Amino acid sequence: MTMRHSGIGMTSARTRQRMIDRLRDQGIVDEAVLAAMYEVPRHLFVDEALASRAYDDVSLPINYEQTISQPYIVARMIEVLRASTTRPIKKVLEIGTGCGYQAAVLAHVFPEVYSMERIEPLYQRAKSKLHDLAINNVKLSYADGSAGLPDAALFDGIIMAAAAPVMLAALREQLAVGGRMVLPVGRQEQWLYLVEREAQGFRESRLEPVKFVPLLMGKA
Numbered sequence: 468m469t470m471r472h473s474g475i476g477m478t479s480a481r482t483r484q485r486m487i488d489r490l491r492d493q494g495i496v497d498e499a500v501l502a503a504m505y506e507v508p509r510h511l512f513v514d515e516a517l518a519s520r521a522y523d524d525v526s527l528p529i530n531y532e533q534t535i536s537q538p539y540i541v542a543r544m545i546e547v548l549r550a551s552t553t554r555p556i557k558k559v560l561e562i563g564t565g566c567g568y569q570a571a572v573l574a575h576v577f578p579e580v581y582s583m584e585r586i587e588p589l590y591q592r593a594k595s596k597l598h599d600l601a602i603n604n605v606k607l608s609y610a611d612g613s614a615g616l617p618d619a620a621l622f623d624g625i626i627m628a629a630a631a632p633v634m635l636a637a638l639r640e641q642l643a644v645g646g647r648m649v650l651p652v653g654r655q656e657q658w659l660y661l662v663e664r665e666a667q668g669f670r671e672s673r674l675e676p677v678k679f680v681p682l683l684m685g686k687a
């Protein structure tokens with residue numbers, strides 16, 4: 468059957484609905500996140516040859532040794548960001564644009580999104596992809612995101628798509644009071660952390676084991 472490999476049907480509403488059902492099974496409950504992930508055409512963010520696997524619960528290569536994160540982790544991180552009880556989360560910074568998929572989901576959920584990428588061709592591709600999809604509330608920067616984006620700070624939320632070996636202190640200073648940051652930390656063994664900015668100081672919680680590409684320094 469050549470049809471199976473042509474991608475026809477793989478990108479249908481039913482395929483996307485299956486991904487949403489699976490996310491629910493995995494414990495995602497935030498309806499706004501589920502609706503956004505139903506809307507964003509994930510298959511358009513990967514190479515055509517991989518389109519038939521775009522809605523599987525896996526990370527996939529996007530070249531330059533980088534990956535598009537698996538749907539579960541995208542959903543989980545955004546759900547954790549949104550779960551603030553103290554401050555409405557509106558203005559969000561993502562570090563590690565990659566192919567731009569998570570930025571597109573963020574743009575459906577939050578009014579104002581900033582995203583940074585250190586690899587120029589990925590930045591360029593994400594930029595044209597978001598433009599093609601008429602997503603215009605994301606400001607992309609081609610820059611090393613490890614120091615955050617001081618010019619646009621403070622943020623209600625910060626989300627990191629690459630793992631720093633240790634918690635980066637500079638970044639959390641760019642959180643508004645009541646804001647929150649979701650990030651993977653570690654080398655071989657990595658954990659997802661939530662950092663909440665309180666009136667005085669920060670509260671850190673360790674959430675679950677994860678596997679991310681490393682945060683790298685400088686531009687490429």
Ligand code: SAH
Pocket residue numbers: 533534535536562563564565566567568569570583584585586589610611612613628629680681682683684685
């Ligand atoms: N958000 C993406 C995931 C991309 S993978 C998605 O939707 O699937 C992580 C990305 O972080 C890679 O593209 C990598 O180049 C980028 N990255 C790593 N270190 C970085 C840094 N210091 N600044 C900005 N981007 C970085």
